[in-house]
Amino acid sequence: MSQRIAITLDVNGTAYRREVEPRLLLTDFLRHEIGLTGTHVGCEHGVCGACTILWDAAPARACLIFAVQAEGHAIHTVEGLAPAPGQLNPLQQAFQDTHALQCGYCTPGILMTMTAFLAENPAPTEHQVRDALSGNLCRCTGYQHIVDAVLLAAERAR
Amino acid sequence: MKPAPFDWHAPATLAEALALKAHHGDAARFLAGGQSLVPAMNFRVSQPAMLVDLNRVAGLDGIAWDADGTLSIGAMTRYRSIERDAAIAARQPLLIEALAEVAHPQIRTRGTLGGNLAHADPASEMPAVMLALGARFRLASSSGGREVAAADFFIAPLTTVLAEDEMLAEIRIPPLPSRSGTAFLEVARRRGDYAMLGVAVVVVRDAAGRCREARLAFLSAGPTPVLAPRAAALLRGTALDTKSIADAATMAQQEVEPMGSVQANPGYQRHLAGVLARRALSIAAARSLA
Numbered sequence: 001m002s003q004r005i006a007i008t009l010d011v012n013g014t015a016y017r018r019e020v021e022p023r024l025l026l027t028d029f030l031r032h033e034i035g036l037t038g039t040h041v042g043c044e045h046g047v048c049g050a051c052t053i054l055w056d057a058a059p060a061r062a063c064l065i066f067a068v069q070a071e072g073h074a075i076h077t078v079e080g081l082a083p084a085p086g087q088l089n090p091l092q093q094a095f096q097d098t099h100a101l102q103c104g105y106c107t108p109g110i111l112m113t114m115t116a117f118l119a120e121n122p123a124p125t126e127h128q129v130r131d132a133l134s135g136n137l138c139r140c141t142g143y144q145h146i147v148d149a150v151l152l153a154a155e156r157a158r
Numbered sequence: 159m160k161p162a163p164f165d166w167h168a169p170a171t172l173a174e175a176l177a178l179k180a181h182h183g184d185a186a187r188f189l190a191g192g193q194s195l196v197p198a199m200n201f202r203v204s205q206p207a208m209l210v211d212l213n214r215v216a217g218l219d220g221i222a223w224d225a226d227g228t229l230s231i232g233a234m235t236r237y238r239s240i241e242r243d244a245a246i247a248a249r250q251p252l253l254i255e256a257l258a259e260v261a262h263p264q265i266r267t268r269g270t271l272g273g274n275l276a277h278a279d280p281a282s283e284m285p286a287v288m289l290a291l292g293a294r295f296r297l298a299s300s301s302g303g304r305e306v307a308a309a310d311f312f313i314a315p316l317t318t319v320l321a322e323d324e325m326l327a328e329i330r331i332p333p334l335p336s337r338s339g340t341a342f343l344e345v346a347r348r349r350g351d352y353a354m355l356g357v358a359v360v361v362v363r364d365a366a367g368r369c370r371e372a373r374l375a376f377l378s379a380g381p382t383p384v385l386a387p388r389a390a391a392l393l394r395g396t397a398l399d400t401k402s403i404a405d406a407a408t409m410a411q412q413e414v415e416p417m418g419s420v421q422a423n424p425g426y427q428r429h430l431a432g433v434l435a436r437r438a439l440s441i442a443a444a445r446s447l448a
Contacts (some may be wrong), residue, residue, distance in 0.1 A: 003165050022166030022209070023159050044160055045197035045260055047265060058238060060268040062198040069213060113264065132352065134349035135262025138171075 007071045011036065012080035016082035022068050027051045027069065029067035030077060038078040038108045042137070049136030052109035053077050059116040091115060091153045100149035102140035110136045114150050124154055161199040170220060170329070172187040176300040178210045180323040186210050188236060188325060190273025193265050203419035218327065219270075221246065233272020234327050238263075240271060250331060252291060252340035252358060254284045259342070262350045275311070276326045278318045278382070281299030281352040283310055285383040287342065288357035289375035298327040306329075312382035330412050333370075337363040339446030341438040344377070345430055346435075347421055353378050355430040357410075359438045361398060363446050369393045372406070374435055379414040379427060386410040389435065398443035407436035 007019045009029070016034045027044070030036045030053070042050035044063045051062040054076035081089045088096060091111060101107045110133065117124070117132040125133070129150045133143065170174045179186055187206040189195060190213075198204035212218055218234040221243055229250055231240065238247060241257045260266060260274075260283050274284050275295065288295075288308035296305050300323060311318050320326060334340070344356025355378045362371040372393040374386040389410035396402035411432030418424040 001326075002163065005166070021159070021163065023161040023163055025160060025196075028159065045200050046193060046265060049262070052264050055267060059264045060267045061193075061264050063200070064192050064265075066166070066192075066196075069168075069192075117263075120411065131349065132263065135264050 003031050006024075006079070008069055009067065009075060010073070011075045011120040012077060018067075020067050022066055024067045025054070026062040026067045026070055026075070029070075030062060030075075033067075034080050035049060036077050040108055042105070042109075047137070049113065050106055051108045052112045052136065054112055054116060057116065057119070059113045063118050076112070078111055081111060088119075090156055091118065091149075094149040094153035094156065095146075098149040098152055100142070100145040102138075102142045106138045106140075107134055108144060110138070114153075117143050117149070118154055118157070122154060122157060124150070125155055160202075160347050161196070162202055162205040164199075165208045167208065168210060168214045170214055170216060170296065172215055173300070175210050175212060175215050176298060176323070176325060178208075179325065180300040181207055182210075183322045183337045184348055188212055188273075188276070190272040190276070191236065191268040193261070193269040194273070194277045194279065195388060202300050206228040212325075218272075223249075225412050227329040229333070231271055231329045231331070233276075233328060235272070237266035237269045241266065248270055250291070250334065252287055252342055252360065253331075255340070256287045256342040256358060259283055259346070259350075259353070259356070260287055265350075271329055272326045273353070274413075275308075275321060275329065276318060278312050278314075279352075279381060280312070280315050281378045282383075283342070283344070283353070283356060283358075283377060286356065286377040287358045288329070288331075289383050289385050290340070290360050290373045291334075292373070293329055293331045296328040296330065297324045297328055299324045303327070309385060314354075315381050329370075330331065334360070335362050337365075337446055338447075339442035339444065341441035341445065342432045343438045343441075345434065354419065355379055355416065355427045355434060357431070357434045359435070359437050359442045361393065361439065361446050363398070367447075369396050369398050371403075372439075374406075374409075374439070376414050376431060378419065378422075379416045379431060384414060386413045386435070388413050393439070398446070400440075400441065403436055403439045403443065406439060407432045410435040 040050040042048035186208040344353035416427035
C-alpha cells in the first residue's frame with residue numbers, strides 16, 4: 001500500500017522534486033515537504049478556505065487536491081505575492097492599511113481568493129466582493145475591513 | 159496524513175480507465191474533481207483501495223452542440239468552464255443560474271458536472287436541474303455503453319444506477335423549445351451552503367400563450383432529486399396566471415416528501431417548497447414571454 005511517486009511541482013515559478021505517497025494532500029506537500037507554511041490548514045474538508053491557492057491562476061482548495069495531481073500545473077501560494085522580502089503587493093498593502101486582519105489565520109486564503117477575483121473583476125461592487133468572500137471563513141469575523149481592503153486595492157489599481 | 163492509503167492510477171485514455179474499474183470493481187473509485195470524494199476521504203468515511211484519477215484522460219471534458227441543438231457536456235467538464243460559457247448562458251440559462259448557487263468559486267474551479275451527478279447528493283443543485291431539463295446521461299463501460307434518463311438515474315441518497323464497472327461519461331441536454339422560461343431558486347442558511355430546499359422549473363408556452371409543458375424539480379426534498387408531476391399537470395393548458403401558479407405550488411407542496419435535515423424540519427421544507435415553487439414559476443412564466 002505504500003506506493004510512492006516521484007513528482008516535480010511548479011510552485012511560485014520554482015520546480016520542487018519530491019517522492020510522495022499519493023494520499024499526500026497538496027496542503028501538506030506545500031507545508032511539510034517544501035516548507036511553504038503560508039498556506040494554512042483549517043477544516044481540511046473544503047469549507048473554510050484557509051488553504052486557498054491558485055491552480056493555473058484559478059482559486060482552489062489545496063486540501064481537496066492530492067499533490068500527485070498537481071504535476072504540470074502552475075501553483076501559486078501566498079508566498080508568491082510579495083515582490084521582495086519585506087515588501088507587500090498592492091492587495092497586501094491594502095489589507096494592512098485598512099486593518100483587514102486580526103489573528104491573520106484566514107488571511108493567506110483570502111488574499112489568494114481575492115487575487116483571482118480582482119484579476120477577473122478589476123472594478124467590483126461591494127456586493128460582488130462580499131459574494132466572492134463567501135467561500136472564506138474568518139472566525140474573528142472581521143469581514144467589514146476585509147471588504148474595505150479589497151475595494152481599496154481595486155480603487156488604487158485604477 | 160488525512161486519507162487512508164490508496165493506490166493511484168492516472169490513465170491517459172478512457173479505455174484504460176474503464177479497464178481498471180472493470181478489473182477492480184468497487185475497490186476502486188473514479189476521482190473526478192474530488193470536491194466531494196476527497197472530503198469524505200479526509201474524514202476516512204470513504205477509504206477506497208484505489209483511485210482511478212480521470213483528470214488526465216483525454217476527451218472526457220468539453221462542451222459541444224449537436225445540429226438539433228442538444229447540448230453535450232463531457233463528464234469531466236469543470237463548473238468553472240460551464241459558468242463562463244456564453245453559448246450555455248444564452249441557450250441553457252437554467253444551468254448558469256443554478257451554478258451560481260453551487261458552493262464557492264474555489265470549489266467550482268475543480269468540481270465537475272459528471273462527478274457531481276455520479277455523487278448523487280439529493281441536496282445538490284445539478285441533479286435537480288438535470289431532471290427539470292430532461293437530460294440524458296451516457297454511461298460507459300469496458301463492455302459497451304448505455305443511455306439513461308436523468309429521472310431514472312438517481313435511486314437513493316449517494317446511489318445511482320451506475321454498475322461497478324460503469325462511468326458517467328457524458329451529459330446530454332435537449333434544447334429548450336421557443337417560448338420557454340426557466341428559473342432556479344433555493345434557500346440556504348449561508349451563501350454557498352447546501353440548500354434547505356431548492357427548485358428548478360421549466361415552462362413552455364404554445365403559440366397562443368398557453369402552457370404546453372411544465373417541469374418542477376426539487377432538491378433537498380427527499381432521498382433523490384424529485385419531479386412534481388401532479389403540479390406540472392395542473393399548469394398545462396393554463397395561461398400561467400397567478401392563480402394557476404398558486405394552485406400548482408400548493409400541489410407541489412403536498413407532492414414532495416422532504417425528510418428533514420439538521421437545519422430544517424420536514425414541515426419547514428414543505429413550506430419552502432410551496433413558496434419557492436410559486437416564485438420560481440412566476441419568474442419562469444415571465445421569462446417565457448420575453
